[in-house]
Amino acid sequence: MAKTTGFTLVELMIVVGIVAIMALLAFPSFSQQIMQDRVVTTANQLNSVYKYARSEAVKRDRDIKLVVSGAKWQVKAPVDGVETVLKEFVIQHQGISVGLVDRTVWASGEISAASEILIQDDNHKTVDYYLCILKSGQNWLAEKTAACA
Secondary structure, eight states: OOOSSSSHHHHHHHHHHHHHHHHHHHHHHHHHHHHHHHHHHHHHHHHHHHHHHHHHHHTTOEEEEEEEETTEEEEEEEEEEEEEEEEEEEEEEOTTEEOOEEEEOTSOOOOSSSSSEEESSOTTTTTOOEEETTSSOEEEEEETTTTTO
């Protein structure tokens, strides 16, 4: 008599059931991580646009404006006498809000006024961030709980 190897249907169904239960337990954590990544990505993009504006001001030896236009933060500079948008920050994900403000980055790299720009979403379980900008132009990202102290 030949010996057969393999899995029975019952064994296969038990394994599939265990995998399904594990997936259900992991899903809330996974979706929470996706929401947190969206906040962090938005904060990093905002930080990048600010750093770009500061470097352009120093490089061009001209004042650069950061202008709120709807939900966008536009980096504007005069090019051949015409006010031109060099770069802009746009919120990529729904549910995330950013407290944008108009500012001017001077040719020295300093900024017209210190700022605490809040990046948050509508989920209380995620960590929100501030883009902290000193009048000297230096900046960093800080968790909302730590603020810009």
